Amino acid sequence: MGRSPCCEEKIHMKKGPWTPEEDKKLVDYIQQHGHRSWRSLPKNAGLNRCGKSCRLRWTNYLRPDIKRGNFSEDEERQIIHLHSLIGNKWSKISTHLPGRTDNEIKNYWNTHLKKKLLRMGIDPVTHTRRTDLDALSSFSTLLTASASLSNLVNPLDNALRLHADAAQYLATLQILANLTKLTNISNPPPSINHLQQLNDLLHVNGGSLGVLGSHLGNYSNVPNIINPSEILMAKFNHASSASEINSGMSSPAFTTSNDMQICIDSTAPPLLSASTPENCEGRECMQEQMDNPIDANASTPFQDWQALNLGEIDEDFSWKDILE
DNA sequence: AATAATCGCAACCGCGCTCAA
DNA sequence: TTTGAGCGCGGTTGCGATTAT
Numbered sequence: 568m569g570r571s572p573c574c575e576e577k578i579h580m581k582k583g584p585w586t587p588e589e590d591k592k593l594v595d596y597i598q599q600h601g602h603r604s605w606r607s608l609p610k611n612a613g614l615n616r617c618g619k620s621c622r623l624r625w626t627n628y629l630r631p632d633i634k635r636g637n638f639s640e641d642e643e644r645q646i647i648h649l650h651s652l653i654g655n656k657w658s659k660i661s662t663h664l665p666g667r668t669d670n671e672i673k674n675y676w677n678t679h680l681k682k683k684l685l686r687m688g689i690d691p692v693t694h695t696r697r698t699d700l701d702a703l704s705s706f707s708t709l710l711t712a713s714a715s716l717s718n719l720v721n722p723l724d725n726a727l728r729l730h731a732d733a734a735q736y737l738a739t740l741q742i743l744a745n746l747t748k749l750t751n752i753s754n755p756p757p758s759i760n761h762l763q764q765l766n767d768l769l770h771v772n773g774g775s776l777g778v779l780g781s782h783l784g785n786y787s788n789v790p791n792i793i794n795p796s797e798i799l800m801a802k803f804n805h806a807s808s809a810s811e812i813n814s815g816m817s818s819p820a821f822t823t824s825n826d827m828q829i830c831i832d833s834t835a836p837p838l839l840s841a842s843t844p845e846n847c848e849g850r851e852c853m854q855e856q857m858d859n860p861i862d863a864n865a866s867t868p869f870q871d872w873q874a875l876n877l878g879e880i881d882e883d884f885s886w887k888d889i890l891e
Numbered sequence: 892a893a894t895a896a897t898c899g900c901a902a903c904c905g906c907g908c909t910c911a912a
Numbered sequence: 913t914t915t916g917a918g919c920g921c922g923g924t925t926g927c928g929a930t931t932a933t
């Protein structure tokens with residue numbers, strides 16, 4: 568049903584920002600008489616405003632229990648959590664955040680949290696990893712950045728060079744890996760042949776991942792393309808022991824057995840997921856996660872990358888810096 | 892220093908729900 | 913059962929403040 572204008576005399580009503588005098592009149596009236604009927608309130612309070620405007624001013628600004636100031640991290644988390652469960656139900660969300668109005672939460676969501684999630688590669692509507700090509704292009708920005716880093720490092724500094732090479736390679740890897748996902752290309756496990764070629768490449772080129780990365784095209788052009796990240800991980804899986812890695816036969820970027828374990832256990836982190844698990848989709852999935860406090864803290868895409876824990880060369884150089 | 896672009900927030904708009912007559 | 917007043921909600925707009933060029 569509904570109604571359009573909230574009062575017939577609306578055209579004569581004042582609009583726009585409230586003056587301190589109007590605020591005082593409204594507060595004084597409500598403190599004395601309450602606000603049983605918003606429609607009759609402005610007339611009784613001596614305000615040339617429509618009741619709706621009075622209600623909004625009171626509920627969003629003048630109410631004595633309104634909390635002012637920045638949102639705390641805890642409040643942010645709660646908003647994101649609740650939004651993932653119930654969507655844009657701002658008034659419902661506000662009931663869980665004492666002193667915060669639905670309007671304030673809505674504004675905060677639109678101006679801060681939405682962007683924050685997007686920066687993290689999370690779709691603010693579905694709360695799942697983004698699958699669009701924008702995110703892919705942002706990753707190619709990372710590739711460009713890592714390439715620049717590669718150009719900046721002293722060619723004589725072998726360790727730094729390898730780190731930069733690895734950064735560039737990982738970026739390439741992720742782009743290709745996600746392209747294969749986006750295009751629904753099947754990923755059969757790497758054959759022994761592929762592994763042998765990979766092994767040769769690493770040995771011939773002194774274990775430089777940068778050089779290896781430059782050969783990825785050979786794999787991505789063949790039919791039945793193999794997910795490049797799987798090639799790399801299979802290579803490490805295939806290595807006879809961690810000592811082989813540590814002895815310099817493989818990339819110095821992966822030097823500890825702990826690092827190896829991470830590489831073996833997972834492919835490149837799923838910054839972009841082209842598909843969701845059959846039994847866990849979109850908001851329902853998030854609902855499950857939020858019901859479980861541990862799952863609710865599930866890693867963000869960025870955390871996935873941090874989880875690679877590839878180590879740091881020195882205080883001024885870290886993977887976090889590259890990935891940021 | 893001037894101008895344009897962007898951001899952040901308060902306020903408005905209009906739809907739909909509830910409930911009393 | 914129908915009607916419509918009143919209210920609440922979510923989306924949108926307007927504008928001052930801030931930042932970038």
